[in-house]
Amino acid sequence: MSKTASDISVAPATRPALIAGLAIAIGGAVLFSTKAVVAKLLYRYHIDAVTLIAFRMLFSFPVFAGVAIWKMRTEPPLSGRDRWRLVALGLVGYYLSSYLDFLGLQYISVGLERLILFLTPTFVLLVSAVFLQQRIGRTQWAALGLSYCGIVLVFVHDLQGGSSIVLGSLLVLGSAAAYAVYLLGTGGMVKRIGSLRLVAYAMCVSSAACVAQFFLLRPASMLVQPLPVYGLSLVNGIFCTIFPVFMTMVAVQRIGAATASQAGMIGPVSTLFLGWALLGEPITAIQLAGTALVLAGIYLLSLKK
DSSP, rough: OEEEETTTTOOOOOHHHHHHHHHHHHHHHHHHHHHHHHHHHHHHOOOOOHHHHHHHHHHHHHHHEEEEEEEEHHOOOHHHHHHHHHHHIIIIIIIIIIHHHHHHHHSSSHHHHHHHHHTTTHHHHHHHHHHHHOOOOHHHHHHHHHHHHHHHHHHHGGGGGGGGHHHHHHHHHHHHHHHHHHHHHHHHHHHOOHHHHHHHHHHHHHHHHHHHHHHHOGGGGGGGGHHHHHHHHHHHHIIIIIHHHHHHHHHHHHHHHHHHHHHHTTTHHHHHHHIIIIIIOOOHHHHHHHHHHHHHHHHHHHHHH
16 A cells, blocks of 8 residues: 555566566565554563664664665765655655554554555545645545545444544554655655655665654663564564565556555455454454445545546
8 A cells, every 4th residue: 555666667467477466466465564463462562662663663774774875876866855855755654654553553453553544545635635636536535435434434343442542543544644645745756766766765764763763762771672572573674564665666567556556455454354363353244344345445546547
């Protein structure tokens, strides 16, 4: 759902190439969605969101820094305006969005979290309509209605968990809105500097912000954690962050952004069942119905070029 790679040209795909591209897109979506489950497992060791996101970025930063250095040496230098814009996008898209997401996960189920984040395309549409004066068509209104009905259904169902569900949902909603702003802001830059370079630079900015936040708000002694925290953080940084980024880019190159986006709809479903299998979170008929509505709405939205 969430990575930019629209600048990559797409070659006509044969059937084996299409199947391989779909498999890569689905794998990337599942891995990216798994970060919510990994975060829930990490919270069992009594760490907070500040520590969690700092460890995540510490383990993923070397790879993105390596890509950024490679691009700096092989590509023309960025203009001063693009540099400042990248800093802003990195802070909004990967720092603020991720931080709000992990904060919200302390209060809500992974299934509800993934569904709320899946509303990001609807935020992009609404912001475009309000601030960019873009018209919303009937199909898009229907997509919005289906998606938000699904969220309301799951939200009301989960409200029995207490008032903290409201706080957690609002935090994750803020995360989705922040990522929508990031996506809107990257439109022109992707064409100028390329998606790989943009993501690498933005992730480096985000990593610096997350680590700086940790040392400002937490004592350095909190870097010493039980061994499972390091193992889960390594999984979070590599398998739930680095791999999904590059897998999504490869999938877009093979099968196109629209098809890769539709394949990514497996994310909320996989999160629902992973939460059940690894965290013991129940799966109810209402959750399945709400998930189906959200996926139907996003699918309708994805059909709009």
